[in-house]
Amino acid sequence: MKKFVLSAITSAVLMLNSMNVQSFEDDRAQLLEAYFTHCEQIKLCNGSVLVAENDAILFQRTMGEVSHASEELLGTQHQFDIGSISKQFTAIAIMMLKEQGKLKFEDPVYLYIPNFPYKDIKINQLLNHTSGVPDMMPYISDLYRQGKVDSSLDQSFLLSVLLSEQPALMFKPGEQFKYSNTGYVVLAKVIESVSRLPYSQFLQQQVFSPLGMHYTVSRTKLTEKKITTRAYGFRRHLNDKKRAFDQIPFFDVEGMGGIYSTTQDLYKWHLALSNNKLISKETWLQALQPTTTLDNNTKQYGYGFMLKADAYDHPKFGHSGHWRGFKSIYSHQLDDNRTIILLTNNGQDDVVDENEKAVEAILAMKPYPQVKQPISAVLYKMFTQEEPAEARSQYNRLKADRYNDYDFSEAQLNDLGYALLGEEKNAAAIAAFELNVEAFPSSANGLDSLAEALIADNQLKRAKAILKQAIVLDPNLESAKQQLASLETPVSTKNSL
Helix, strand or coil: CHHHHHHHHHHHHHHHHHHHHHHHHHHHHHHHHHHHHHHHHCCCCCEEEEEEECCEEEEEEEECEEECCEEEECCCCCEEECHHHHHHHHHHHHHHHHHCCCCCCCCEHHHCCCCCCCCCCEHHHHHCCCCCCCCCHHHHHHHHHCCCCCCCECHHHHHHHHHHHCCCCCCCCCCCCCCCHHHHHHHHHHHHHHHCCCHHHHHHHHHHCCCCCCCCEECCCCCHHHCCCECCCEEECCCCCEEECCCCCCECCCCCCCEEECHHHHHHHHHHHHCCCCCCHHHHHHHCCCEECCCCCEECECCCCEEEECCCCCEEEEEEEEECCEEEEEEEECCCCEEEEEEECCCCHHHHHHHHHHHHHHHCCCCCCCCCEEHHHHHHHHHHHCCHHHHHHHHHHHHHHCCCCEECCHHHHHHHHHHHHHCCCHHHHHHHHHHHHHHCCCCHHHHHHHHHHHHHCCCHHHHHHHHHHHHHHCCCCHHHHHHHHHHHCCCCCCCCC
């Protein structure tokens, strides 16, 4: 009889615990739903989110629209450019080749890329951003500005420029840490050289297909057609109109970015990493070691993975990505086995970071702030439809009465001013920047922005005075010093003899 009673009690306790766990999970899922519903309603969240715990999906949802030109709603199958999260795939591909005995982390790069001019750079230094390899992105930007790009620019092109121009290293390999897109482009070429396959094909054969990542593609001019459920990058203007902000024509560089994926495919990727399906546990742990440079600084970055603690000092690994209208986050908190994947296509940089922090708080059942509606969109209507004095008055009333509903940060007024300045509404822009200076009197950047609007309106004397104030507040503000120097430099008379 005692055994029966004990068994019954044990069963009841287990059932109660199970119910409590389920209730706890339901509570958090409901909080996540409420948070992202609000974020979508105020037109900040536009993308896909997946949250998992203990290798089980706790919450997933899509929000918003596929593109600037369509009202089609996003679904879980839509593919986003994941930006620099792509670096994880490049790094893991190198690790796979290492485990296949085809290369070593300590090998110099020139062994795999003929004529590579930097003989001291090793593969592991490219992986952890300590190589000092020159940054080639400004060179590419200049080509576009000069209108010289009319065909595909890929990693082979970028490497050919690196080999022919041979710009100086930024520092001695291993001496410092400097995040490098170019370094990961070089790694993509190492992968192609060693595997004798195009980078995209290697990933398709060795990673995407084996893991069942059917919606993941490394975008090139040849593979682009495989992105069949594509989300397109855009920006939402303060007047609520959407504008395209998708890919740059002819830019097909792989290794540093360019992979399209979904939250569900990236979760498959995460499970494969956690369960050592692609590389051994030993190599995986090596990838998650912080980097120590020759100048004795330690950086929380391993081989293709960012390493940092969350707000509650729980260690986590992952990566973020930002390219054009796309912003993405993949992070995994180790202690509680929690995974967060956020993909967006509307260029809301700060909001994605806020989303991650809010999700972390909800999962830990900690207080979290609701995402606030940008005041800049409300003010845009005021400053374009009313006199500046009335717009300022309405701003002050909103700030007094509804401070918790809107984002009244300095960036909001700064964004408003530049939006108006871009439309050549100089008087309104100046009024917006003046309001920003009034609200944030200790901000040198606010004064710098006001001066820029004054210069555009040919109020040069006042602009000089404002710039001098900005430099007093921040003697290192280069933009203010450059603007002031430009105003104080006499205009030379051309062709005078």
